[in-house]
Amino acid sequence: MGEVPEVDLTDMAVLTDPFGAYGRVREQSPVARLSAPGYAFWTVTRHEEARAMLADPRLEIKAGSFMRPDVPEQYLPYMRTMAETNGAEHARLRRLVAPAFMPRKATEFAPRIQRIVDGLLDEVARQATGGPVDLLEHFARPLPIEVICELVGIPEADRPRWREYGAAIAAGHGDKFQEALPEIMEGARAAAARGGAEPGDDLISDLAQIMEEDGDRLSDTELITMVWLLVLAGQTPTHLIANAVAALLEHPEQLATLRDDPDLMPRAVEELVRWAGPGLLTIPRFPSEDVEIGGVIIPKGEPVTAAIAAANRDPRVFADPDRLDLSREPAGHLGFAHGPHFCVGASLARVETGIALGTLLRRFPGLALAGEARQNPDPGMWRLPSLPVTLAG
Numbered sequence: 001m002g003e004v005p006e007v008d009l010t011d012m013a014v015l016t017d018p019f020g021a022y023g024r025v026r027e028q029s030p031v032a033r034l035s036a037p038g039y040a041f042w043t044v045t046r047h048e049e050a051r052a053m054l055a056d057p058r059l060e061i062k063a064g065s066f067m068r069p070d071v072p073e074q075y076l077p078y079m080r081t082m083a084e085t086n087g088a089e090h091a092r093l094r095r096l097v098a099p100a101f102m103p104r105k106a107t108e109f110a111p112r113i114q115r116i117v118d119g120l121l122d123e124v125a126r127q128a129t130g131g132p133v134d135l136l137e138h139f140a141r142p143l144p145i146e147v148i149c150e151l152v153g154i155p156e157a158d159r160p161r162w163r164e165y166g167a168a169i170a171a172g173h174g175d176k177f178q179e180a181l182p183e184i185m186e187g188a189r190a191a192a193a194r195g196g197a198e199p200g201d202d203l204i205s206d207l208a209q210i211m212e213e214d215g216d217r218l219s220d221t222e223l224i225t226m227v228w229l230l231v232l233a234g235q236t237p238t239h240l241i242a243n244a245v246a247a248l249l250e251h252p253e254q255l256a257t258l259r260d261d262p263d264l265m266p267r268a269v270e271e272l273v274r275w276a277g278p279g280l281l282t283i284p285r286f287p288s289e290d291v292e293i294g295g296v297i298i299p300k301g302e303p304v305t306a307a308i309a310a311a312n313r314d315p316r317v318f319a320d321p322d323r324l325d326l327s328r329e330p331a332g333h334l335g336f337a338h339g340p341h342f343c344v345g346a347s348l349a350r351v352e353t354g355i356a357l358g359t360l361l362r363r364f365p366g367l368a369l370a371g372e373a374r375q376n377p378d379p380g381m382w383r384l385p386s387l388p389v390t391l392a393g
Contacts, residue, residue, distance in 0.1 A: 007035070009034055025307075044311070045314075048316065049293055050338075053304065061086060061341065082225070097226060102347065117143065132389060136384055142163050151203045152204050153195065165183060191204045233345060240277060270333065274335055286302070
């Protein structure tokens, strides 16, 4: 194995074109070093090696891998989510929650997502008044938290506040986060109590009622933590939807293909996750022993990520990988990760994204970008700060 290439995460070439930058590194080596002031870690750039790494039980996620501000002590038990557990503990939680996240459940939930999408697009139309409207602010950002509220069973009267909480959680820091956290936890506690005592047609009621044959079920703390995880992870479709809309509007031939064949939407969503998904790097894993990946020894305890931006455009797996092709046969992208930590809400995200895009395109056939869609320079996320569009071309 030759010298391992290094990637400077502060380099504007990496920040503004991560797919090109990581792609060049991928063709040099299946493993690279990432660096920024104060820290460095390994990354796996090729699809086969990244997929194997994400499924390797010797590589574990540590509690606290997510960015956390200081939180009041009484909320700390709820801050360690299922996403930060490993081994038997993770398998138990996954087994208990998986029935509530089956693809069939997401499909059953679709009519309720449709009502939310319709309502938000009514507001988008009101905001436009003949000029540009920010589709991120008025549609892509509020949609996931509205869906989560519906999913969790948050009363209608409380939902405007939860929109603010969702924005604060997505930001991940600052005074608004600190103010939102107690309210999120209290709302989660109330939803969990309702789901156990007065089951309704919502996911928390389902989770509260699920019991294994051996009598195992989620504890109250685990159920409240699951609500927190939904609020945290459920923000991801915001950037997926915004990126997908920008990608479609920048590729009119692909947009025309999708308009001509709406049944293509499930395949289109998979391609948009692969080509324009917001996640550039996975949460770091930490080897419990020295691990060889792609001919490189990753020492015990040193953090390693999968470079999704590189793996999802690996020509060893995807033909002409830098081309957006909505008719592409799905070939196992890693946009929802892989292995034990494969995104438990992937089915819901797929359904939500498909409904959002399909309804948007039907309602506004003249939809167009109002200027260039420029991404934020962020080493971990491919995301837009805004998405101004006009509704009538």
